[in-house]
Amino acid sequence: MAALDLAFLGDIILDVPDPNHWLSGIADITRAADVTIGHLEVPHTRRGTELVGDVPAPGADPDHLAALARAGIDAVSMAGNHIADCGAEGIADTNAELDRLGIAHAGAGATLAAAKVPAVIERDGRRIVLLSYNCVGPEISWASEDRAGSAYVAVHAADGGPSRPQADLVEIDPASAAAMAADIAAVRAPDNLIVVALHKGITHRPAELAPYERPLAHAAIEAGADVVVGHHAHIVRGIEIYRDRPIYHGLGNGVVVTNALSPGQDHAARAEWVERRKRMFGFEPDPAYTLAPFHPEAVNGMIGTVRWHADGRLEVGYIPIFSEAPGRPVLPTATQRKEISEYIEDIGIRAGLPRLRMVEDGPRMMHRPTS
Incomplete structure (x- = not known):
C-alpha cells in the first residue's frame, strides 16, 4: 500500500474576481497532493442577514468555490469566527455549493449536531477524517440545537466576558474540551487518520501563542487526533511534534484576497476595524497589499x-x-525560501516551542528527528 501525501492550507477568502488567478501560484502543489485540506473563512452566498457581534465579513460569490475544486482542494474546515456572518442562509448556501462540487466540509451547519459531523475523504482503502472547531468566538456564531453556526471549543476570556476574537482568551472550558475529545474518540479506527482543525490564536501578532493553544492542541492528540492544524491569526506560527504527531499552530494565510479589510470602507464596522487593528497590533500594512493588508511578516507562509x-x-x-x-500566494525564490524557513524556525523558538530539525527535501522542509 502506497503512502498518501496530505497538504494543509491556511485561511481562504476569495471574494474578489478571478479566483483561479489567486490560487494559481500554489495550485500545482495543492493538486499534486493525494488530499488537500484548507480552511474556508467566509460564507459564499448572495443572501442572508448580517450577523451582529463581530466585524462582519461580506459573503463571497458562491461561483468562486469551483476554483477550489479546480485547484485540487478536497475538503475544507469551516468552524471559524466569520462563517456565520451571513446567518443561517449563508451557511446553507455554502454547504450546498460545496456538496455540489464534491468538496467535503466540516465545522458549520444548521445545528450543532450538523456542524460537528466530520468530513471523510477515502483514498486507497484508508480514510482521512476532518473535525473542525472555532475556539475564538464570538459566541453568537456558535451553533446550537436550534441555531446555525459553527462547532466550537469554548475558551474563557480573562475579563470574564464572552468569548470573542479580540478578547484575552486564556482558559479552556473543561466540558467543551471533553466534548471535543469525545468527538475524536468516536471516529478512531485503524484505517482512519484524524485531522483536527482549530480556529485559534492571537491575530496579527508575530510568534506569540495564547496560553490555551498548546494545551488544547495536546488534548486533541491525547484524544486520538493524528494531525492538528491551526488558523485564524493571519500570520504563520511554529510547528510542534507531540507524541510523534504534528501540530501546525498556525498555517497563516492560504489565499486571502478581499476588499473588506482595506481603507475606504463604506461599512461602518469594517471601517472602524481597519483603524482599530492598527492601534491594537501596532503595524501599518504595506500599501501594495491592497487585497491582503496584514502584518508585514504575514508574507511568510506555509503549506503543511x-x-x-x-x-x-x-x-x-x-x-x-x-x-x-497585492495578496497572491506563490512559491518563493531560493532567497525567499531560505528567509521563510529561518523565519518559521525563529518564531517557533520565540513562542517557546521545542526546536525541530528541518532539512530540505525538494520544495519541502522535512522534519528529521535527531534520535
Missing part, C-alpha cells in the same frame, strides 16, 4: 505536508510560500 505511510508512520514537513502584492 504530511506523508501517511501504510504502517501508520507520519513524515512531517511544510512547503514555504510567499505572498506577493
Whole structure:
C-alpha cells in the first residue's frame, strides 16, 4: 500500500474576481497532493442577514468555490469566527455549493449536531477524517440545537466576558474540551487518520501563542487526533511534534484576497476595524497589499505536508510560500525560501516551542528527528 501525501492550507477568502488567478501560484502543489485540506473563512452566498457581534465579513460569490475544486482542494474546515456572518442562509448556501462540487466540509451547519459531523475523504482503502472547531468566538456564531453556526471549543476570556476574537482568551472550558475529545474518540479506527482543525490564536501578532493553544492542541492528540492544524491569526506560527504527531499552530494565510479589510470602507464596522487593528497590533500594512493588508511578516507562509505511510508512520514537513502584492500566494525564490524557513524556525523558538530539525527535501522542509 502506497503512502498518501496530505497538504494543509491556511485561511481562504476569495471574494474578489478571478479566483483561479489567486490560487494559481500554489495550485500545482495543492493538486499534486493525494488530499488537500484548507480552511474556508467566509460564507459564499448572495443572501442572508448580517450577523451582529463581530466585524462582519461580506459573503463571497458562491461561483468562486469551483476554483477550489479546480485547484485540487478536497475538503475544507469551516468552524471559524466569520462563517456565520451571513446567518443561517449563508451557511446553507455554502454547504450546498460545496456538496455540489464534491468538496467535503466540516465545522458549520444548521445545528450543532450538523456542524460537528466530520468530513471523510477515502483514498486507497484508508480514510482521512476532518473535525473542525472555532475556539475564538464570538459566541453568537456558535451553533446550537436550534441555531446555525459553527462547532466550537469554548475558551474563557480573562475579563470574564464572552468569548470573542479580540478578547484575552486564556482558559479552556473543561466540558467543551471533553466534548471535543469525545468527538475524536468516536471516529478512531485503524484505517482512519484524524485531522483536527482549530480556529485559534492571537491575530496579527508575530510568534506569540495564547496560553490555551498548546494545551488544547495536546488534548486533541491525547484524544486520538493524528494531525492538528491551526488558523485564524493571519500570520504563520511554529510547528510542534507531540507524541510523534504534528501540530501546525498556525498555517497563516492560504489565499486571502478581499476588499473588506482595506481603507475606504463604506461599512461602518469594517471601517472602524481597519483603524482599530492598527492601534491594537501596532503595524501599518504595506500599501501594495491592497487585497491582503496584514502584518508585514504575514508574507511568510506555509503549506503543511504530511506523508501517511501504510504502517501508520507520519513524515512531517511544510512547503514555504510567499505572498506577493497585492495578496497572491506563490512559491518563493531560493532567497525567499531560505528567509521563510529561518523565519518559521525563529518564531517557533520565540513562542517557546521545542526546536525541530528541518532539512530540505525538494520544495519541502522535512522534519528529521535527531534520535
